[in-house]
Amino acid sequence: MHTRHDHDMIELRNFVDLGDDDRKFVYRRNGPPGNSAFEVRITNAAELALYNRAPILFNFGSLEDGDIDITLSGISTRWFGVWRLTTRSGFRATASDSALEDVALVQMTLKGRASHRGLTGEHVAEAGFGFIRSFRDIHDCSISPGYESINCVLRMKPLLQQMHQMNEENDTLSHDFHPLTELNTPALRSFQQNLQTIFDRVVMSGEGASFADPLVEEILIGQLLGSWPRKATQTTPPRPASSRHIQRSLDFIEAHLAVPISVAEVATAAGVGVRALQSSFRKDLGRTPIQYIIDRRLEKVHDELQRGGSTSISSVASRWGFVHMSDFSRRYRQRFGCTPSETQIRAGHGNP
Numbered sequence: 001m002h003t004r005h006d007h008d009m010i011e012l013r014n015f016v017d018l019g020d021d022d023r024k025f026v027y028r029r030n031g032p033p034g035n036s037a038f039e040v041r042i043t044n045a046a047e048l049a050l051y052n053r054a055p056i057l058f059n060f061g062s063l064e065d066g067d068i069d070i071t072l073s074g075i076s077t078r079w080f081g082v083w084r085l086t087t088r089s090g091f092r093a094t095a096s097d098s099a100l101e102d103v104a105l106v107q108m109t110l111k112g113r114a115s116h117r118g119l120t121g122e123h124v125a126e127a128g129f130g131f132i133r134s135f136r137d138i139h140d141c142s143i144s145p146g147y148e149s150i151n152c153v154l155r156m157k158p159l160l161q162q163m164h165q166m167n168e169e170n171d172t173l174s175h176d177f178h179p180l181t182e183l184n185t186p187a188l189r190s191f192q193q194n195l196q197t198i199f200d201r202v203v204m205s206g207e208g209a210s211f212a213d214p215l216v217e218e219i220l221i222g223q224l225l226g227s228w229p230r231k232a233t234q235t236t237p238p239r240p241a242s243s244r245h246i247q248r249s250l251d252f253i254e255a256h257l258a259v260p261i262s263v264a265e266v267a268t269a270a271g272v273g274v275r276a277l278q279s280s281f282r283k284d285l286g287r288t289p290i291q292y293i294i295d296r297r298l299e300k301v302h303d304e305l306q307r308g309g310s311t312s313i314s315s316v317a318s319r320w321g322f323v324h325m326s327d328f329s330r331r332y333r334q335r336f337g338c339t340p341s342e343t344q345i346r347a348g349h350g351n352p
Contacts, residue, residue, distance in 0.1 A: 004117035037202050038083075039073040048187050055104075057135060057153075058093035063145075072153075075202040081153045082198045090145035095138050102156040105138065106224065107131045108183060108192050112147030116179075117142075123179045129334070130183050130192075132228060150195050152211030154221055161277035178229045178295075180187040181189060187282075188286070194223065229287045231295070245270040246280050257297055263289045297321050298335050301328075305340060308347040313340045 013164075025082065042048050052059045062068040067089040074083025098165035107114060110263075113126045116136040125131040134156060163176070183192055253261070261316055265278040266289055281289050297320040304316050314325060318342070322328035332340050 003276075014203075033342060037073075037075050040071065042070040043070055044068065053189075057096060057105075058141075059094045059096050061094070063090050063142075067224050074199055077216075078207075079155065079214050080220060082195050082202070083151050084149070084199050085143075085149045085151055087143055088145065090140050092140065094140045095135065099142060102283075103135050103153045104156055104159055105131075105133055105135055105188075106152040106154070106195075108150045108195070110148040110150065111142040113146065114149065117141045123337045124333070125180055128183055130181050130188065131348060132177050132181075133177060133179055142171060145160070150192060152195050152220065154217065154224070158217065159221050159224075162225060176230055178231060178335065179337060180230050184336075185227065185288075189225075191220075191223045191227045194220070195206070226286070228287065229291060229295075243274045245277070245282055247275060253293055253296065257300060260321065261293065294331065295335070298332060301332065301340070302336055302343060305343045306347050308344075313344060 037135060043053055045068065048060060060070065061063065068091060070090040070091055071086045074081065074084050107125060108130045109125045109127050111127050113124060113125045114131065115122060115139055116131060116133065118133065118142055120137055123131060173261055181188065183189060221313055249266050249270035252266055263277065267274045269343065278288055281292060283293055300320045301316050307312065317325065317328045329340060
């Protein structure tokens with residue numbers, strides 16, 4: 001029988017030792033309890049049922065045709081978990097209630113697509129996109145055939161502690177982090193590469209013991225907080241700026257959201273050069289000036305659609321600077337987890 005560890009460790013008991021020799025087709029590991037390299041391979045209904053009997057974060061199920069082929073491999077430590085997921089068949093997963101503590105799930109899609117549903121709506125992560133949410137915010141997900149991702153779980157308590165140390169007052173991921181982001185910035189690519197490096201050295205080289213250190217968790221959390229884009233709303237202001245020119249730039253952007261503006265114009269209004277402005281935005285707001293402007297415009301559209309009215313979606317989007325409707329719709333869904341028309345329908349109107 002597997003012995004549960006204390007509440008301070010990541011409850012990746014989700015990859016527990018199932019014990020009997022004839023069950024090793026499901027699970028192999030090396031290392032002491034709380035520091036285990038693992039590999040899980042599920043290829044039939046019997047193995048799936050055996051896996052789901054373990055105290056895991058998600059219970060897996062096959063798609064409509066009943067085919068199942070899933071491989072998970074990585075490392076589970078007392079402080080964090082990193083693993084790679086590949087599936088030929090695709091599968092569905094439902095959150096279980098076995099975790100003793102909340103964790104942050106970070107999933108970076110390499111191939112295929114993953115659709116997550118939960119308290120904040122539905123979020124679809126395709127190849128090249130990352131997803132982050134508290135485990136308790138997730139209800140279920142659907143993983144497409146041919147899917148591949150690199151994943152990480154981090155303990156929520158130290159993550160929130162680091163956020164507070166950075167003068168951030170929000171106490172949940174859903175209030176602060178964008179659930180989806182394109183992995184197209186150097187900081188995000190570096191974070192993804194570090195997860196891949198941990199995976200390679202643990203699974204390919206058997207160096208799991210060197211990563212069983214709370215310092216690694218601290219580094220991963222710090223890199224996550226420095227790279228993942230944040231929300232900026234009127235009810236949740238951005239992090240305190242380190243200089244007056246940031247506030248001047250935010251005031252200028254807010255006053256000109258409905259008209260075309262360039263980064264050079266924002267820099268001029270702030271009284272600094274473009275490079276200095278971009279550096280300050282990344283440091284103080286966790287995103288570029290362009291990303292901030294797009295986020296604020298999306299929020300303006302979202303607020304207007306939520307208030308209802310007879311104005312069409314295209315007219316509202318155009319009023320806030322969106323010219324290409326396909327690009328606008330994609331960004332809107334990534335930002336809010338639903339389509340503009342779904343927001344409008346919930347408000348009691350349905351004009352396209």
